[in-house]
Amino acid sequence: MSELLDLKLQREEVLLSAFLEMVRASDGDFGVIDRLAQASSDLESLQLVINFLASNPQGKSAFERYPRVGEVDLERLALLPTDTLGYAYANHMIQNGLKPLKIKPSTNDYEFLGAHITETHDVWHVVTGFNTSIIGEIQLEAFYVSQLQFSRFWLALIAKNLLKTVVYDIEHSTEYMDAIAEGWMLAKPAKPLFGIDWKTLWQSSLNDIRDSLNIKVQQ
């Protein structure tokens, strides 16, 4: 067997085993999420994601400039008018007991992809209107698959949630399938969120941002 094929099979087995570990873990176990993220981050599929994201001007420019959110002062954002992105973001973070992540500067495209997706995750929650319940996370996972196209990680999370339902609580099948369809349908007409320099938009109206991204949130 060639070394390349051997590596491919090894990678597949590591991914399947990280997936299975995640199915067995309880929701919100960050250790297993991290191992799944590692196992699904082969350079080949990350490159597919990067090529796809860089195929529009906003994404292309982001990979040239690596815009980062930087320090976020939630208490200051919470003082902005209530219709702004900044207020909605601060409110979301405080209500959920979350703190903005501190991620080191990016030195290459792969690092920027990971850092940008991670540090803007809660901005995506706010802009899509999907909350942090398991249903909201599934909706957002489907939204990510549409926006990133070739991400093993986000699609694995959907498969994981469906398999957990199959094995442990089949009563939730309809809610989970609804959530997938909702996230997917919201994403289909939406413009790319990847690469937006959110720190320049804290004072903008959340509704205007959603309109400009063609995101129609049911109020």
Next chain:
Amino acid sequence: MSELLDLKLQREEVLLSAFLEMVRASDGDFGVIDRLAQASSDLESLQLVINFLASNPQGKSAFERYPRVGEVDLERLALLPTDTLGYAYANHMIQNGLKPLKIKPSTNDYEFLGAHITETHDVWHVVTGFNTSIIGEIQLEAFYVSQLQFSRFWLALIAKNLLKTVVYDIEHSTEYMDAIAEGWMLAKPAKPLFGIDWKTLWQSSLNDIRDSLNIKVQQ
């Protein structure tokens, strides 16, 4: 550990292992499909499916009468007018090189559930307009989850197809997610197909049948 809990854990492990075997198998391997069907057919979840299906008059009556398709003469059905269900079914079977299954009579609700779903599977293909490609099967799997609600088997097939995409061909993620959403959206407004005595409808217009079931197929 109580015996009941022990059994539950055993069942979960058997289901996970049948699932993983199916992820590793090639599409259309009926041996592994059968093992997954067995592993996902615990009486508890089958009873949930039966209760749900019997909650409308058509399903209730089906569990009282166990209507079966019986012998099907494809060559005779193929002579019916081209707009009939019978013609469309015969055409579907012949084009795909399929033969109607012969399943023994049902003696209880669980057997009838399995036999009816199995022997009407290709009728569901025809009525929904979903073909037998992997995309068509995924569309139909999502349709089944909506129509049966608590079926571990059909939801496991969707999770399996998503995980195969994650591990082996991430390029297909969009097609597969589209297929899930399409099957789900077609099913949401549809009336129940379970329990219909299809052999009485061979001569009916396929379009009329779809209309009566509120199934809007894109031509």
